[in-house]
Amino acid sequence: MSTEKIKNMEEFAAKCGVSRPTVSKYFNDPNSVRAKTRRRIEEALERFDYRPNIYAVNQNRRLTKNIGIVVPYLADPFFAEIARFLETRCIEAGFSPSLFSSHGKQELENEILNTLRSMKPAGVLLAPLGRASDRKVVEQFCRDVPTVLFDSNIEGIGDVFVGSDNPQFTSMMVQYLCRTGEPPCFFEMKTPPNPNAGKRRQGYLDAMEKQGHEPYIFQAQGEGWALEEIGLREGIRLLDSGEMQSSTILCSNDRLAIGFLAACFQNGLRVGISQDCDIRVAGLDGHPFSSFTCPPLTTVSHDYQAISERSAESLFNMIEDGNRPTSREEKLFDGKLIMRTSA
Amino acid sequence: MSTEKIKNMEEFAAKCGVSRPTVSKYFNDPNSVRAKTRRRIEEALERFDYRPNIYAVNQNRRLTKNIGIVVPYLADPFFAEIARFLETRCIEAGFSPSLFSSHGKQELENEILNTLRSMKPAGVLLAPLGRASDRKVVEQFCRDVPTVLFDSNIEGIGDVFVGSDNPQFTSMMVQYLCRTGEPPCFFEMKTPPNPNAGKRRQGYLDAMEKQGHEPYIFQAQGEGWALEEIGLREGIRLLDSGEMQSSTILCSNDRLAIGFLAACFQNGLRVGISQDCDIRVAGLDGHPFSSFTCPPLTTVSHDYQAISERSAESLFNMIEDGNRPTSREEKLFDGKLIMRTSA
DNA sequence: ATATACTTTTTACGCGCGCTAAGTTTTGAC
DNA sequence: GTCAAAACTTAGCGCGCGTAAAAAGTATAT
Structure with missing residues (x-):
């Protein structure tokens, strides 16, 4: 590798022994030049570290890459x-x-x-x-x-x-929860920052109606993307309020659920499906960390x-x-x- | 806002009623032009949505912004x-x-x-x-x-x-753990992907020596950045091995710790500082989610x-x-x- | 060898702006 | 009103490359 600095495509083309437009063509599509020419350019490319100036390239192309x-x-x-x-x-x-x-x-x-x-x-x-x-x-x-x-x-x-088909997410989870235990209430934010919350709420309402159960929604106060924190704080508020109608709760997303799990832990509630547990908690999203919560979170995962x-x-x-x-x-x-x- | 398309700075300068170099000067530093001129440009800026072509700008400036x-x-x-x-x-x-x-x-x-x-x-x-x-x-x-x-x-x-002063992290945590209970063993990866792991291990060894305790290090197998998963899998392996010398464990970082917490949960171990708990787990980093684990993770936080x-x-x-x-x-x-x- | 179709070279222009030099106008202090 | 400084205008080069057109070269088939 030569240390010699190459200023522009003109100079580089000279090193290759081909003309500048040919080099230009090569960079746009290496297959558009003759094999022999390509070899010559690629050999030069190994001897000198030349790169076309991205600003000059992009200025002249109608569309960039x-x-x-x-x-x-x-x-x-x-x-x-x-x-x-x-x-x-x-x-x-x-x-x-x-x-x-x-x-x-x-x-x-x-x-x-x-x-x-x-x-x-x-x-x-x-x-x-x-x-x-x-x-x-x-x-x-x-x-x-x-x-x-x-x-x-x-x-x-x-x-x-x-x-993702968000109503399908909620519907599937509601169905699962109803078949395996008490119908869930729904934990969501009053003013959610994430975009799909509305569809999930509606999905919950529809699914509950379809299953013939009375829906119950708790709306967490708070703004912004600190969802775990909101889930924790408002989860505690919900648990303390005594308003919870069910021992099963579906959170609008996994991050709220993670917060809610922390709330349960703090309140001494055991979360899970086994006999000795007090409450079931489910989420939605398939959050990368949802398999590492305690207990591991039942959820519906996006197909990332x-x-x-x-x-x-x-x-x-x-x-x-x-x-x-x-x-x-x-x-x-x-x-x-x-x-x-x-x- | 006019819908008229402005092609370049020349055209835009005409709309402002000033010359192109003046407009150019304005974009490089709005304060470098007379107040009146600045007003004229900024008024035009509101009527037409012109932006200098970033590629042309960056090509000609020695250094970009x-x-x-x-x-x-x-x-x-x-x-x-x-x-x-x-x-x-x-x-x-x-x-x-x-x-x-x-x-x-x-x-x-x-x-x-x-x-x-x-x-x-x-x-x-x-x-x-x-x-x-x-x-x-x-x-x-x-x-x-x-x-x-x-x-x-x-x-x-x-x-x-x-x-961050990584040795200080480990040293502080080791000190704290020793003062409040059993000296910790250390849980880390054999081939960690994150950069500061080496310093933390050394910090652990030094701190333990200083406190007059025998160090014990368990090295998790595994490659890559799926630290929670490694912490969980290798945590279980460690717990099952019966090799653990202490009921206190310091994890090289919070993500490993999160995995290890899951391992403890899965093995039915109660984590925490209260009397009825089986094991203490600490991490390092102040991971954004470390306050939402169950139990909440004791850690040393970076000053982000x-x-x-x-x-x-x-x-x-x-x-x-x-x-x-x-x-x-x-x-x-x-x-x-x-x-x-x-x- | 000749015709044909590709490739490549040569030449030349254009992209939109930074920047400079020389000349002109405006500004503000006196 | 004078005058120097500051701000502006005009003119023009250069950046590094895409791209088009025409000329020259080269591979393949007949």
């Missing part, structure tokens, strides 16, 4: 996990992913979308804030940029939506792999075709019931 | 949390942060550093893989780009290192805020000064003992 990945809250392991999958898929497919987190704030989401727009990305994988999103901004963005929405659906926006794969594939297809789908596609994946010992 | 943030594993809530802090600080200071995760892989870390180099960043905040890092690559990178290392120190590399603040400030100072510090600076923050009920 960038892909934006936007999640509402990256410190949530659920999104961290999905982002990890997506990033890897993008790299494998030869794109340059850029990762953004809205940190739960509308202004930041808007700002990210604006930044993204000026990046001329080939496409964007967007998990919007949901209710907290600025609908008009997101809508306009999706018109301008090929976008796959995931996790959180905003009706009519984006070319494709890929996510499928959601990431499908989102990425959909976007890649759109990019390759060059045209957006005529009608909006929606793909919902079922969740998988994971029976552990908490419920 | 980009800051790279690199962490070894973003799906680890510890790094997610720090990354969130850092990102916010960069934006506040007028920079454009780009977030990268090495996903625990050396090749990816190298690739990220290469990408970063070609981004001509003003500076980089780097939490390296540590032992798994390619020392030469990181070293060369730090010579080329102003870099603040954080969390994981690589001796002699980078202009500044900001992190201080580490992020200091890292960011150090980098900003280097960037503003324009010159790198003559000698390498190291700043270690003490951890805070957080007494909960697990130990």
